[in-house]
Amino acid sequence: MSEIIEPLRGMNDVLAADARWWRRLETVARELLGQYGYQELRLPLLEQTGLFKRAIGDFTDIVEKEMFTFERDGDSLTLRPEATAGIVRAAISNGMLHNQRHRVFLIGPMFRGERPQKGRYRQFHQIDVEAFGYEGPDVDAELILMIARLWRRLGISRVQLELNSLGTPEARREYREALVEYFRVHEDRLDADSRRRLGGNPMRILDSKNPAMQDVIAGAPLLTQHLDAGSREHFESLKQRLSAAGVPFVVNPRLVRGLDYYSRTVFEWTTDALGSQNAICSGGRYDGLVAQLGGEPTPAIGWAAGMERVVLLMQELGCEAPVDEPHVYLVMAGDAAARAGLALAERLRDALPGLRLEADLGGGSFKAQFKRADRSGARFAIVLGDDEAARDVAQLKELRGTGAQQACAQAELPAKLAQALGLDGGRG
């Protein structure tokens, strides 16, 4: 035998038992986003490396150490580590931003070369939502209300919303000086990453996950004290709108977000049900990014939810997921029955479009087929022998509960199944 090929670290095979949870999340999210007027985009997984360097910024974990980058035909290409940069690139490339407003979303995989652990993977998936051309704060509030509704629809509880404002780039410059001054005094307590960031982008230090750094970070000056009047007002109206809509939040003046391009509103939803990978959704306003990537200056805001973590949370909280089991398992005993069986199955599918019917293919003994019928999780078996096939009847047997079995005309099966399974009739 040849050697088996190992899966890649941090990349998951989602098998059937989990896939139904993913389907639930995607279905609910797509429907809800559509209801708020957001339209779906599907974009390449690969972009020029320069896009992410320019958008996300040096001195970020992503650009410094997490990108999957390779050369092809002399170009440096990178698997997208997040969605916003590619969406902005696409909006510019397709001329979507000239005096226009757009609300869009994208669902798909992202790639970051992180150390894999529960809730942290190298290929992970995001639901990413962006609105272009809106100054806010109404859109800021609506985006957050939309997420709150997403949690409600999925049955998710135990989440908390944290909010902050990062002000304008001008306000941040002033703050930056105060930060540098503080961290210079405490330089001996900084780790190597943070020392490097001190010269480049000191705000990134606040985002450090190193436990040994948390004390010195806790003593750092706050951006709140340097907010400009416009940002302050923007933030106040956002908070009022959320309160008016009954969405609770906590202002966290230390929330800075990992990416470089944010301005004003930033927020993060966390949960206490998943251990240390506790951030399930984060976002914010990035009014400067479009221009920074060569487009016309356009206000913009968005958020991204980590789907693996949301799925884990749904499972942890015992939320609902769609069932995959067939309603009916078709057992066919004998040659004539096997020939008639597939046609019968098609007639049932025509009559009942919602029917999940699994036919036993490949034949085998009656006993073996029944074993498979049981294992399938179906509620009913339809049993067709040569004799029944010749008379256009079949046996309908309950596989759960009483196990009752009755002979009935094949023509009556749709009505009987529709009633027992609560299915609508119609054309399949």
Ligand code: ATP
């Ligand atoms: P974290 O603080 O957990 O590293 P982040 O700030 O890097 O998250 P973002 O870049 O804002 O995360 O991405 C948005 C969401 O995507 C996160 O809130 C999280 O749910 C999810 N996410 C980010 N990185 C990963 C990963 N490596 N594996 C799984 N989910 C992830």
Ligand code: MG
């Ligand atoms: Mg991260």
